[in-house]
Amino acid sequence: MIRSALSYPSKKNLVLQCLRRMSSLVSTSVSEVHPGVAHVTMHSPPVNSLSLSFCQELSQNLQVIHKDKSIDIILLQSDIPGIFSAGLDIKEFTQPKERLMEFWTAFQQLYIDLYGASQTTIACMEGSAPAAGCMLALSCDYRVMTSNTKAKIGLNESLLGIAAPPWLAQQMMDTVGSRVAELSLWRGTLYAPEQALAIGLVDELHENPRERALELAVAEFQKIPRQARAASKTLTRQKRLKHFHQERQADLEHFVNFITQDAVQTQLRGYLQQLAAKKNKK
Numbered sequence: 313m314i315r316s317a318l319s320y321p322s323k324k325n326l327v328l329q330c331l332r333r334m335s336s337l338v339s340t341s342v343s344e345v346h347p348g349v350a351h352v353t354m355h356s357p358p359v360n361s362l363s364l365s366f367c368q369e370l371s372q373n374l375q376v377i378h379k380d381k382s383i384d385i386i387l388l389q390s391d392i393p394g395i396f397s398a399g400l401d402i403k404e405f406t407q408p409k410e411r412l413m414e415f416w417t418a419f420q421q422l423y424i425d426l427y428g429a430s431q432t433t434i435a436c437m438e439g440s441a442p443a444a445g446c447m448l449a450l451s452c453d454y455r456v457m458t459s460n461t462k463a464k465i466g467l468n469e470s471l472l473g474i475a476a477p478p479w480l481a482q483q484m485m486d487t488v489g490s491r492v493a494e495l496s497l498w499r500g501t502l503y504a505p506e507q508a509l510a511i512g513l514v515d516e517l518h519e520n521p522r523e524r525a526l527e528l529a530v531a532e533f534q535k536i537p538r539q540a541r542a543a544s545k546t547l548t549r550q551k552r553l554k555h556f557h558q559e560r561q562a563d564l565e566h567f568v569n570f571i572t573q574d575a576v577q578t579q580l581r582g583y584l585q586q587l588a589a590k591k592n593k594k
């Protein structure tokens with residue numbers, strides 16, 4: 313079952329009302345979170361891979377929160393132990409052209425909804441975040457990662473025989489600098505928490521990222537006036553988003569042309585087999 317759950321303080325607010333009217337796949341839970349702070353919790357077993365429907369559902373949740381003026385901080389988290397998100401669902405890459413287009417359009421939209429959110433966003437990573445999982449984290453304003461050395465983060469696309477799209481590569485460059493990004497992109501490096509902290513890919517390590525993120529949200533971020541935080545985000549992100557919208561169609565065409573090449577498809581099937589073989593060995 314795919315579930316991206318929204319935890320929220322007030323049962324009466326707009327978010328819950330809207331979510332109840334939406335897809336039956338969306339399940340919402342209400343928990344005591346500080347006023348103004350919403351949890352968006354990913355729950356798509358086994359590894360929160362971003363399928364078409366999961367991308368769409370996450371986007372829908374984010375769009376509803378964007379309209380709710382009572383919320384000024386979003387904490388993005390996973391309730392699957394050891395996993396933030398395994399990135400794009402690789403099985404989607406082997407689908408027919410029309411489905412590929414729908415899939416990539418949904419992934420682009422998810423980037424817009426997360427990177428472009430006016431609220432302050434914090435990624436709480438209790439586990440691994442490869443490739444598009446890393447994109448989710450990079451789209452947030454602040455990244456808290458578990459100190460558990462089993463967790464890994466980075467853009468490993470090259471190891472699958474593909475490359476990150478330009479806008480994701482740009483996010484990496486903006487975060488860790490051009491040279492480190494360049495090396496990590498062609499090597500497909502997945503970083504352990506201490507390494508990720510050292511290059512600035514994450515902002516903090518903590519034994520309990522959720523607890524730390526909530527503490528940061530309430531004790532630090534909410535003390536900064538909301539409109540100032542939003543305006544600061546606009547300063548740094550507006551240009552990138554404008555460019556993205558201009559290039560969106562070309563990006564879609566490039567993706568479909570690239571991914572449907574025989575050599576790429578062969579490589580991706582091989583990678584899926586490697587994952588299955590690894591699982592069988594356990």
Ligand SMILES: CCCCCCCC/C=C\CC(=O)SCCNC(=O)CCNC(=O)[C@H](O)C(C)(C)COP(=O)(O)OP(=O)(O)OC[C@H]1O[C@@H](n2cnc3c(N)ncnc32)[C@H](O)[C@@H]1OP(=O)(O)O
Pocket residue numbers: 358359361394395397398399400401402403440442443444445468469472474475476477478566567570571584587588590591
């Ligand atoms: C130039 C532009 C055009 C091209 C653009 C391309 C797009 C680029 C942007 C993003 C690319 C991506 O995001 S691709 C995805 C990359 N992700 C990975 O490489 C991660 C792969 N997975 C893992 O490393 C591990 O599964 C894990 C560390 C995330 C978790 O390990 P764990 O041991 O807990 O779990 P298993 O490995 O046993 O996996 C369980 C189960 O899940 C399946 N699985 C894992 N990851 C994916 C995935 N990304 N998509 C689909 N399925 C996945 C795995 O096969 C197992 O399945 P079964 O239970 O059926 O065997």
